[in-house]
Amino acid sequence: MVISDRFWEAPLEDLKKGYLEEKEQFVCLLCGNQVEKGIIYPQDNTLYEAEKFMNLHIQREHGSVFDYLIGLNKKLTGLTDHQNRLLRLFYEGKNDNEIKQVMEVGSTSTIRNHRFVLKEKERQAKMLLTLMELLKEKDEHAPSLIPPHQTATMVDDRYNVTKEEQEKMLKKYFIEGSKSLKTFPAKEKQKLVVLREISTLFHPKETYAEKDVNEVLKSVYYDFVTLRRYMIEYGFLDRKPDGSAYWLKK
Template sequence: MDFQSLTVTELKQGYQYRSQEAVYVCNYCQQTFETGRVYQFAEEMFLGKQAVEWHISEEHGGNFLQLLSNESKYNTLTDKQKQLLSAFQSGKKDAQIAEEMNVSHSTIRHQKFSFREKAKQAKLYLAIYENAFLGHLQEEIIPIHNGATMVDERYFMTIEEREQIINENFESLHPLKLKRLPKKEKKKIAILSRIIKEFVTGRTYGEDEIKEILVGIYDDYVTIRRYLIDYGYMNRTPDGKAYWVND
Protein backbone atom coordinates (compact mmCIF):
# COMPACT_ATOMS: atom_id res chain seq x y z
CA MET A 1 0.00 0.00 0.00
CA ASP A 2 1.40 3.35 -1.05
CA PHE A 3 -0.08 5.03 2.02
CA GLN A 4 1.96 8.20 1.52
CA SER A 5 -0.24 9.18 -1.44
CA LEU A 6 -3.48 8.65 0.51
CA THR A 7 -5.39 11.13 2.65
CA VAL A 8 -6.03 10.47 6.35
CA THR A 9 -9.67 9.70 5.54
CA GLU A 10 -8.66 7.19 2.86
CA LEU A 11 -6.27 5.51 5.28
CA LYS A 12 -8.96 5.31 7.99
CA GLN A 13 -11.55 3.75 5.70
CA GLY A 14 -9.22 1.45 3.76
CA TYR A 15 -10.25 2.58 0.29
CA GLN A 16 -10.29 5.59 -1.97
CA TYR A 17 -12.90 6.95 -4.36
CA ARG A 18 -11.88 7.92 -7.89
CA SER A 19 -14.53 10.31 -9.10
CA GLN A 20 -13.43 10.37 -12.74
CA GLU A 21 -13.84 6.62 -13.02
CA ALA A 22 -16.69 6.43 -10.46
CA VAL A 23 -15.05 3.53 -8.64
CA TYR A 24 -14.05 2.65 -5.09
CA VAL A 25 -10.51 1.21 -4.90
CA CYS A 26 -9.18 -1.05 -2.14
CA ASN A 27 -5.96 0.36 -0.68
CA TYR A 28 -4.45 -3.10 -0.27
CA CYS A 29 -5.03 -4.93 -3.54
CA GLN A 30 -6.33 -2.17 -5.83
CA GLN A 31 -9.50 -4.10 -6.62
CA THR A 32 -12.20 -1.72 -7.89
CA PHE A 33 -15.92 -1.56 -7.22
CA GLU A 34 -18.12 0.53 -9.50
CA THR A 35 -20.63 3.05 -8.18
CA GLY A 36 -24.18 1.86 -8.73
CA ARG A 37 -23.20 -1.70 -9.60
CA VAL A 38 -24.55 -4.56 -7.48
CA TYR A 39 -22.06 -7.14 -6.19
CA GLN A 40 -22.99 -10.47 -4.68
CA PHE A 41 -20.91 -12.04 -1.92
CA ALA A 42 -22.20 -15.33 -0.56
CA GLU A 43 -25.95 -14.72 -0.36
CA GLU A 44 -25.79 -10.95 0.20
CA MET A 45 -25.97 -8.10 -2.32
CA PHE A 46 -23.92 -4.89 -2.01
CA LEU A 47 -23.53 -1.66 -3.95
CA GLY A 48 -20.06 -0.28 -4.72
CA LYS A 49 -19.24 1.40 -1.40
CA GLN A 50 -20.67 -1.40 0.74
CA ALA A 51 -18.93 -3.93 -1.51
CA VAL A 52 -15.46 -2.49 -1.00
CA GLU A 53 -16.08 -2.30 2.77
CA TRP A 54 -17.17 -5.96 2.81
CA HIS A 55 -14.15 -6.87 0.67
CA ILE A 56 -11.70 -5.21 3.08
CA SER A 57 -13.33 -6.89 6.06
CA GLU A 58 -13.52 -10.39 4.58
CA GLU A 59 -10.49 -10.52 2.26
CA HIS A 60 -8.02 -8.45 4.28
CA GLY A 61 -9.13 -9.06 7.84
CA GLY A 62 -10.37 -5.50 8.28
CA ASN A 63 -8.77 -2.10 7.84
CA PHE A 64 -7.63 -1.83 11.47
CA LEU A 65 -5.56 -5.02 11.21
CA GLN A 66 -3.97 -3.90 7.95
CA LEU A 67 -2.97 -0.53 9.37
CA LEU A 68 -1.70 -2.00 12.62
CA SER A 69 0.47 -4.61 10.87
CA ASN A 70 1.80 -2.24 8.20
CA GLU A 71 5.59 -2.69 8.02
CA SER A 72 6.34 0.87 6.93
CA LYS A 73 9.15 2.67 8.71
CA TYR A 74 6.50 5.16 9.80
CA ASN A 75 4.74 2.56 11.93
CA THR A 76 6.73 3.03 15.13
CA LEU A 77 4.32 1.22 17.44
CA THR A 78 5.89 -1.38 19.71
CA ASP A 79 4.51 -4.90 19.94
CA LYS A 80 3.07 -4.07 23.36
CA GLN A 81 1.33 -0.97 22.00
CA LYS A 82 -0.10 -2.98 19.12
CA GLN A 83 -1.39 -5.55 21.58
CA LEU A 84 -3.07 -2.83 23.64
CA LEU A 85 -4.63 -1.13 20.61
CA SER A 86 -5.98 -4.47 19.40
CA ALA A 87 -7.56 -5.03 22.79
CA PHE A 88 -9.10 -1.54 22.83
CA GLN A 89 -10.40 -1.99 19.29
CA SER A 90 -12.06 -5.27 20.24
CA GLY A 91 -14.28 -3.44 22.74
CA LYS A 92 -13.02 -5.28 25.80
CA LYS A 93 -13.43 -3.65 29.19
CA ASP A 94 -10.34 -2.15 30.82
CA ALA A 95 -10.57 -4.61 33.70
CA GLN A 96 -10.61 -7.57 31.31
CA ILE A 97 -7.61 -6.22 29.37
CA ALA A 98 -5.70 -5.66 32.63
CA GLU A 99 -6.39 -9.23 33.72
CA GLU A 100 -5.36 -10.72 30.38
CA MET A 101 -2.13 -8.70 30.28
CA ASN A 102 -1.42 -9.25 33.98
CA VAL A 103 -1.18 -5.54 34.79
CA SER A 104 -3.15 -3.20 37.03
CA HIS A 105 -6.37 -1.48 35.98
CA SER A 106 -4.68 1.91 36.46
CA THR A 107 -1.92 0.90 34.01
CA ILE A 108 -4.50 0.29 31.29
CA ARG A 109 -6.18 3.64 32.01
CA HIS A 110 -2.80 5.38 31.81
CA GLN A 111 -1.99 3.72 28.48
CA LYS A 112 -5.36 4.77 27.06
CA PHE A 113 -4.67 8.34 28.19
CA SER A 114 -1.22 8.24 26.54
CA PHE A 115 -2.71 7.11 23.22
CA ARG A 116 -5.21 9.98 23.33
CA GLU A 117 -2.45 12.51 24.01
CA LYS A 118 -0.38 11.23 21.07
CA ALA A 119 -3.42 11.50 18.81
CA LYS A 120 -3.93 15.12 19.88
CA GLN A 121 -0.27 15.89 19.19
CA ALA A 122 -0.48 14.27 15.75
CA LYS A 123 -3.67 16.17 14.89
CA LEU A 124 -2.14 19.52 15.83
CA TYR A 125 1.09 18.77 13.94
CA LEU A 126 -0.84 17.78 10.81
CA ALA A 127 -2.85 21.01 10.93
CA ILE A 128 0.31 23.09 11.34
CA TYR A 129 2.13 21.20 8.58
CA GLU A 130 -0.71 21.52 6.06
CA ASN A 131 -1.06 25.23 6.77
CA ALA A 132 2.69 25.76 6.39
CA PHE A 133 2.84 24.09 2.98
CA LEU A 134 -0.59 25.04 1.63
CA GLY A 135 -0.15 26.59 -1.80
CA HIS A 136 3.47 25.45 -2.09
CA LEU A 137 2.99 21.89 -3.35
CA GLN A 138 5.68 22.24 -6.01
CA GLU A 139 8.22 22.86 -3.24
CA GLU A 140 7.09 19.93 -1.12
CA ILE A 141 9.67 17.23 -0.50
CA ILE A 142 8.65 13.95 -2.12
CA PRO A 143 8.10 11.16 0.45
CA ILE A 144 10.81 8.50 0.46
CA HIS A 145 9.52 5.12 -0.67
CA ASN A 146 9.27 2.37 1.95
CA GLY A 147 11.96 0.12 0.48
CA ALA A 148 14.61 2.85 0.22
CA THR A 149 18.10 1.69 1.13
CA MET A 150 20.89 3.83 2.59
CA VAL A 151 18.61 6.85 2.98
CA ASP A 152 20.55 10.11 2.69
CA GLU A 153 20.44 13.44 0.85
CA ARG A 154 20.12 11.65 -2.51
CA TYR A 155 16.48 10.94 -1.75
CA PHE A 156 15.50 14.50 -0.83
CA MET A 157 14.01 16.31 -3.82
CA THR A 158 10.98 18.41 -4.58
CA ILE A 159 8.21 17.56 -7.02
CA GLU A 160 9.55 20.23 -9.34
CA GLU A 161 13.10 18.77 -9.23
CA ARG A 162 11.88 15.27 -10.04
CA GLU A 163 9.72 16.45 -12.92
CA GLN A 164 12.64 18.36 -14.39
CA ILE A 165 14.94 15.32 -14.19
CA ILE A 166 12.31 13.10 -15.78
CA ASN A 167 11.64 15.54 -18.62
CA GLU A 168 15.36 15.93 -19.34
CA ASN A 169 16.18 12.22 -19.44
CA PHE A 170 13.15 10.55 -21.00
CA GLU A 171 12.47 11.02 -24.69
CA SER A 172 8.91 9.76 -24.22
CA LEU A 173 6.60 9.07 -21.29
CA HIS A 174 3.89 7.28 -23.31
CA PRO A 175 5.37 4.81 -24.05
CA LEU A 176 8.13 5.23 -21.50
CA LYS A 177 11.52 5.55 -23.22
CA LEU A 178 14.73 6.57 -21.45
CA LYS A 179 17.31 8.58 -23.42
CA ARG A 180 20.17 8.26 -20.95
CA LEU A 181 20.96 7.02 -17.48
CA PRO A 182 22.68 9.86 -15.58
CA LYS A 183 25.59 9.21 -13.26
CA LYS A 184 24.33 11.43 -10.43
CA GLU A 185 22.61 9.42 -7.73
CA LYS A 186 19.72 11.84 -7.20
CA LYS A 187 18.87 11.75 -10.89
CA LYS A 188 18.99 7.94 -10.91
CA ILE A 189 16.49 7.85 -8.04
CA ALA A 190 14.12 10.23 -9.85
CA ILE A 191 14.29 8.07 -12.98
CA LEU A 192 13.79 4.82 -11.07
CA SER A 193 10.78 6.33 -9.28
CA ARG A 194 9.18 6.84 -12.71
CA ILE A 195 10.15 3.44 -14.12
CA ILE A 196 8.69 1.54 -11.15
CA LYS A 197 5.26 2.97 -12.02
CA GLU A 198 5.24 0.67 -15.05
CA PHE A 199 4.82 -2.28 -12.67
CA VAL A 200 1.70 -3.27 -10.73
CA THR A 201 1.97 -3.45 -6.94
CA GLY A 202 0.95 -6.84 -5.57
CA ARG A 203 1.75 -8.74 -8.75
CA THR A 204 4.64 -11.19 -9.15
CA TYR A 205 6.65 -10.97 -12.38
CA GLY A 206 8.76 -13.64 -14.01
CA GLU A 207 12.30 -12.92 -15.19
CA ASP A 208 11.21 -12.79 -18.84
CA GLU A 209 8.38 -10.36 -18.06
CA ILE A 210 10.79 -8.01 -16.30
CA LYS A 211 13.13 -8.12 -19.28
CA GLU A 212 10.34 -7.47 -21.77
CA ILE A 213 9.10 -4.39 -19.90
CA LEU A 214 12.55 -2.92 -19.23
CA VAL A 215 13.95 -3.49 -22.73
CA GLY A 216 11.15 -1.31 -24.05
CA ILE A 217 12.29 1.46 -21.70
CA TYR A 218 16.08 1.25 -22.02
CA ASP A 219 18.50 -0.98 -23.95
CA ASP A 220 20.66 -1.76 -20.91
CA TYR A 221 17.79 -3.39 -19.06
CA VAL A 222 20.16 -5.40 -16.84
CA THR A 223 21.51 -2.23 -15.23
CA ILE A 224 18.02 -0.81 -14.70
CA ARG A 225 16.87 -4.09 -13.17
CA ARG A 226 19.85 -4.13 -10.81
CA TYR A 227 19.23 -0.54 -9.73
CA LEU A 228 15.55 -1.23 -9.05
CA ILE A 229 16.67 -3.96 -6.64
CA ASP A 230 19.64 -2.06 -5.15
CA TYR A 231 17.60 1.05 -4.44
CA GLY A 232 14.75 -0.95 -2.89
CA TYR A 233 12.07 -0.33 -5.52
CA MET A 234 11.73 -4.06 -6.20
CA ASN A 235 12.36 -7.35 -4.45
CA ARG A 236 13.16 -10.75 -5.96
CA THR A 237 13.60 -14.34 -4.93
CA PRO A 238 17.18 -15.56 -4.34
CA ASP A 239 17.18 -17.41 -7.68
CA GLY A 240 16.03 -14.32 -9.57
CA LYS A 241 13.00 -16.08 -11.03
CA ALA A 242 10.33 -13.89 -9.44
CA TYR A 243 10.15 -10.13 -8.93
CA TRP A 244 7.64 -7.80 -7.26
CA VAL A 245 7.26 -4.12 -6.34
CA ASN A 246 8.44 -3.26 -2.84
CA ASP A 247 5.41 -1.51 -1.32
Protein backbone atom coordinates in the same frame (compact mmCIF):
# COMPACT_ATOMS: atom_id res chain seq x y z
CA MET B 1 -2.95 11.46 -9.52
CA VAL B 2 -0.80 8.49 -8.50
CA ILE B 3 -1.90 6.18 -5.72
CA SER B 4 0.57 7.57 -3.20
CA ASP B 5 -0.76 11.09 -3.79
CA ARG B 6 -4.27 9.91 -2.95
CA PHE B 7 -2.94 8.18 0.15
CA TRP B 8 -1.01 11.14 1.52
CA GLU B 9 -3.63 13.75 0.69
CA ALA B 10 -6.65 11.79 1.96
CA PRO B 11 -8.53 13.13 5.01
CA LEU B 12 -8.08 11.19 8.24
CA GLU B 13 -11.58 9.71 8.07
CA ASP B 14 -10.91 8.30 4.59
CA LEU B 15 -7.55 6.91 5.70
CA LYS B 16 -9.28 5.11 8.57
CA LYS B 17 -11.72 3.53 6.11
CA GLY B 18 -8.93 2.75 3.67
CA TYR B 19 -10.76 4.04 0.62
CA LEU B 20 -11.79 7.26 -1.05
CA GLU B 21 -15.17 7.99 -2.60
CA GLU B 22 -15.02 9.68 -5.99
CA LYS B 23 -17.86 10.65 -8.31
CA GLU B 24 -18.06 7.37 -10.21
CA GLN B 25 -16.12 4.96 -8.02
CA PHE B 26 -14.55 3.99 -4.72
CA VAL B 27 -10.74 3.85 -4.73
CA CYS B 28 -8.67 1.78 -2.32
CA LEU B 29 -6.07 4.07 -0.76
CA LEU B 30 -3.86 1.09 0.04
CA CYS B 31 -3.42 -0.37 -3.44
CA GLY B 32 -5.40 1.74 -5.91
CA ASN B 33 -8.06 -0.88 -6.67
CA GLN B 34 -11.20 0.77 -8.05
CA VAL B 35 -14.82 -0.30 -7.61
CA GLU B 36 -17.36 1.33 -9.90
CA LYS B 37 -20.57 2.64 -8.36
CA GLY B 38 -23.94 1.36 -9.53
CA ILE B 39 -22.75 -2.21 -10.09
CA ILE B 40 -23.60 -5.27 -8.01
CA TYR B 41 -20.57 -7.47 -7.35
CA PRO B 42 -20.90 -11.23 -6.75
CA GLN B 43 -18.51 -12.88 -4.31
CA ASP B 44 -18.83 -16.29 -2.63
CA ASN B 45 -22.54 -16.61 -3.47
CA THR B 46 -23.26 -13.17 -2.03
CA LEU B 47 -24.08 -9.95 -3.88
CA TYR B 48 -22.46 -6.70 -2.75
CA GLU B 49 -23.11 -3.10 -3.65
CA ALA B 50 -19.99 -1.11 -4.50
CA GLU B 51 -19.04 0.34 -1.11
CA LYS B 52 -19.54 -2.94 0.74
CA PHE B 53 -17.51 -4.69 -1.95
CA MET B 54 -14.68 -2.21 -1.37
CA ASN B 55 -14.77 -3.03 2.34
CA LEU B 56 -14.60 -6.71 1.43
CA HIS B 57 -11.64 -6.02 -0.85
CA ILE B 58 -9.72 -4.34 1.98
CA GLN B 59 -10.47 -7.23 4.31
CA ARG B 60 -9.43 -9.90 1.79
CA GLU B 61 -6.41 -8.16 0.30
CA HIS B 62 -5.02 -6.17 3.23
CA GLY B 63 -6.46 -7.80 6.36
CA SER B 64 -7.49 -4.40 7.69
CA VAL B 65 -6.40 -0.79 7.37
CA PHE B 66 -4.61 -1.18 10.70
CA ASP B 67 -2.70 -4.23 9.45
CA TYR B 68 -1.62 -2.37 6.35
CA LEU B 69 -0.53 0.81 8.11
CA ILE B 70 1.28 -0.93 10.95
CA GLY B 71 3.26 -2.88 8.36
CA LEU B 72 4.63 0.24 6.67
CA ASN B 73 8.25 1.28 7.02
CA LYS B 74 9.10 2.82 10.41
CA LYS B 75 10.26 5.97 8.62
CA LEU B 76 6.69 6.44 7.44
CA THR B 77 4.92 5.54 10.69
CA GLY B 78 7.41 7.15 13.07
CA LEU B 79 7.10 4.11 15.35
CA THR B 80 9.93 2.17 16.93
CA ASP B 81 9.86 -1.62 16.61
CA HIS B 82 8.83 -1.81 20.27
CA GLN B 83 5.93 0.63 19.80
CA ASN B 84 4.87 -1.20 16.66
CA ARG B 85 4.66 -4.49 18.55
CA LEU B 86 2.73 -2.88 21.40
CA LEU B 87 0.16 -1.36 19.05
CA ARG B 88 -0.36 -4.73 17.39
CA LEU B 89 -1.05 -6.31 20.78
CA PHE B 90 -3.39 -3.48 21.81
CA TYR B 91 -5.26 -3.90 18.53
CA GLU B 92 -5.64 -7.62 19.18
CA GLY B 93 -7.52 -6.70 22.36
CA LYS B 94 -4.99 -8.06 24.83
CA ASN B 95 -5.04 -6.58 28.33
CA ASP B 96 -1.96 -5.23 30.11
CA ASN B 97 -1.31 -8.45 32.00
CA GLU B 98 -1.45 -10.53 28.81
CA ILE B 99 0.85 -8.08 27.05
CA LYS B 100 3.26 -8.21 29.98
CA GLN B 101 3.53 -11.96 29.56
CA VAL B 102 3.90 -11.83 25.78
CA MET B 103 6.60 -9.16 25.93
CA GLU B 104 8.21 -10.60 29.06
CA VAL B 105 8.38 -7.31 30.95
CA GLY B 106 8.45 -6.86 34.71
CA SER B 107 5.02 -5.46 35.52
CA THR B 108 1.78 -4.11 34.09
CA SER B 109 2.84 -0.61 35.18
CA THR B 110 5.48 -0.79 32.42
CA ILE B 111 2.73 -1.40 29.88
CA ARG B 112 0.66 1.48 31.29
CA ASN B 113 3.69 3.73 30.91
CA HIS B 114 3.98 2.71 27.26
CA ARG B 115 0.30 3.53 26.78
CA PHE B 116 0.95 6.98 28.26
CA VAL B 117 3.90 7.58 25.93
CA LEU B 118 1.84 6.58 22.88
CA LYS B 119 -1.03 8.82 23.99
CA GLU B 120 1.43 11.69 24.31
CA LYS B 121 2.70 10.92 20.82
CA GLU B 122 -0.89 11.03 19.56
CA ARG B 123 -1.45 14.47 21.11
CA GLN B 124 1.77 15.77 19.57
CA ALA B 125 0.78 14.36 16.17
CA LYS B 126 -2.60 16.11 16.34
CA MET B 127 -0.89 19.37 17.25
CA LEU B 128 1.59 19.09 14.39
CA LEU B 129 -1.16 18.15 11.94
CA THR B 130 -3.20 21.19 12.95
CA LEU B 131 -0.19 23.49 12.68
CA MET B 132 0.68 22.16 9.23
CA GLU B 133 -2.91 22.60 8.04
CA LEU B 134 -2.91 26.20 9.27
CA LEU B 135 0.47 26.76 7.65
CA LYS B 136 -0.93 25.77 4.26
CA GLU B 137 -3.19 28.82 4.42
CA LYS B 138 -0.25 31.20 4.89
CA ASP B 139 2.89 29.68 3.39
CA GLU B 140 2.74 30.64 -0.27
CA HIS B 141 6.37 29.68 -0.83
CA ALA B 142 6.19 26.03 0.26
CA PRO B 143 7.34 23.80 -2.62
CA SER B 144 5.12 20.97 -3.84
CA LEU B 145 7.12 17.91 -2.79
CA ILE B 146 6.72 14.43 -4.23
CA PRO B 147 5.49 12.11 -1.44
CA PRO B 148 7.50 8.93 -0.79
CA HIS B 149 6.03 5.78 -2.27
CA GLN B 150 4.23 3.69 0.33
CA THR B 151 6.58 0.73 0.05
CA ALA B 152 9.78 2.74 0.41
CA THR B 153 12.46 0.74 2.23
CA MET B 154 14.03 3.93 3.57
CA VAL B 155 12.90 7.55 3.68
CA ASP B 156 15.53 10.27 3.80
CA ASP B 157 16.55 13.44 1.95
CA ARG B 158 16.51 11.57 -1.35
CA TYR B 159 12.77 12.18 -1.28
CA ASN B 160 13.25 15.93 -1.01
CA VAL B 161 12.18 16.46 -4.62
CA THR B 162 9.65 18.96 -5.92
CA LYS B 163 7.26 18.15 -8.75
CA GLU B 164 9.10 20.64 -10.95
CA GLU B 165 12.44 18.95 -10.23
CA GLN B 166 10.92 15.57 -10.98
CA GLU B 167 9.71 16.73 -14.39
CA LYS B 168 13.16 18.08 -15.25
CA MET B 169 14.81 14.81 -14.21
CA LEU B 170 12.41 12.73 -16.28
CA LYS B 171 13.08 14.88 -19.34
CA LYS B 172 16.81 14.64 -18.74
CA TYR B 173 17.03 10.86 -18.44
CA PHE B 174 14.20 9.51 -20.61
CA ILE B 175 14.04 9.70 -24.39
CA GLU B 176 11.20 12.06 -25.23
CA GLY B 177 7.87 10.31 -25.73
CA SER B 178 9.09 6.95 -24.44
CA LYS B 179 10.01 5.00 -21.33
CA SER B 180 13.52 4.30 -22.60
CA LEU B 181 16.47 5.71 -20.68
CA LYS B 182 19.25 7.73 -22.25
CA THR B 183 21.43 6.81 -19.28
CA PHE B 184 20.93 5.63 -15.71
CA PRO B 185 21.67 8.35 -13.13
CA ALA B 186 24.39 8.00 -10.52
CA LYS B 187 22.90 10.37 -7.94
CA GLU B 188 20.48 8.78 -5.49
CA LYS B 189 17.76 11.43 -5.74
CA GLN B 190 17.66 11.21 -9.53
CA LYS B 191 17.85 7.43 -9.36
CA LEU B 192 14.74 7.38 -7.18
CA VAL B 193 12.75 9.53 -9.61
CA VAL B 194 13.75 7.33 -12.55
CA LEU B 195 12.92 4.07 -10.74
CA ARG B 196 9.56 5.43 -9.70
CA GLU B 197 8.73 6.14 -13.33
CA ILE B 198 9.87 2.67 -14.39
CA SER B 199 7.60 1.10 -11.75
CA THR B 200 4.57 2.33 -13.74
CA LEU B 201 5.39 -0.30 -16.37
CA PHE B 202 4.36 -3.06 -13.96
CA HIS B 203 0.76 -3.93 -13.20
CA PRO B 204 -0.06 -4.05 -9.45
CA LYS B 205 -2.10 -7.26 -9.77
CA GLU B 206 0.35 -9.21 -11.92
CA THR B 207 2.99 -11.73 -10.86
CA TYR B 208 5.99 -11.87 -13.17
CA ALA B 209 8.59 -14.52 -13.89
CA GLU B 210 12.14 -13.19 -13.80
CA LYS B 211 12.43 -13.40 -17.59
CA ASP B 212 9.29 -11.25 -17.93
CA VAL B 213 10.71 -8.65 -15.53
CA ASN B 214 13.90 -8.67 -17.56
CA GLU B 215 11.98 -8.11 -20.79
CA VAL B 216 10.18 -5.10 -19.33
CA LEU B 217 13.41 -3.62 -18.03
CA LYS B 218 15.32 -4.35 -21.26
CA SER B 219 12.86 -2.08 -23.04
CA VAL B 220 13.96 0.68 -20.66
CA TYR B 221 17.73 0.21 -20.48
CA TYR B 222 20.35 -2.27 -21.63
CA ASP B 223 21.61 -2.90 -18.07
CA PHE B 224 18.38 -4.53 -16.91
CA VAL B 225 20.15 -6.40 -14.09
CA THR B 226 21.10 -3.13 -12.40
CA LEU B 227 17.57 -1.79 -12.85
CA ARG B 228 16.08 -4.96 -11.36
CA ARG B 229 18.40 -4.80 -8.35
CA TYR B 230 17.54 -1.18 -7.63
CA MET B 231 13.81 -1.74 -8.15
CA ILE B 232 13.96 -4.27 -5.31
CA GLU B 233 16.37 -2.28 -3.16
CA TYR B 234 14.18 0.83 -3.29
CA GLY B 235 10.99 -1.08 -2.52
CA PHE B 236 9.25 -0.88 -5.90
CA LEU B 237 9.42 -4.60 -6.67
CA ASP B 238 9.37 -7.63 -4.41
CA ARG B 239 10.22 -11.24 -5.18
CA LYS B 240 10.30 -14.77 -3.82
CA PRO B 241 13.61 -15.76 -2.18
CA ASP B 242 14.46 -18.06 -5.09
CA GLY B 243 13.69 -15.35 -7.67
CA SER B 244 10.95 -17.42 -9.30
CA ALA B 245 8.30 -14.70 -9.04
CA TYR B 246 8.27 -10.90 -8.92
CA TRP B 247 5.49 -8.41 -8.29
CA LEU B 248 4.92 -4.70 -7.81
CA LYS B 249 5.22 -4.12 -4.10
CA LYS B 250 2.03 -2.85 -2.45
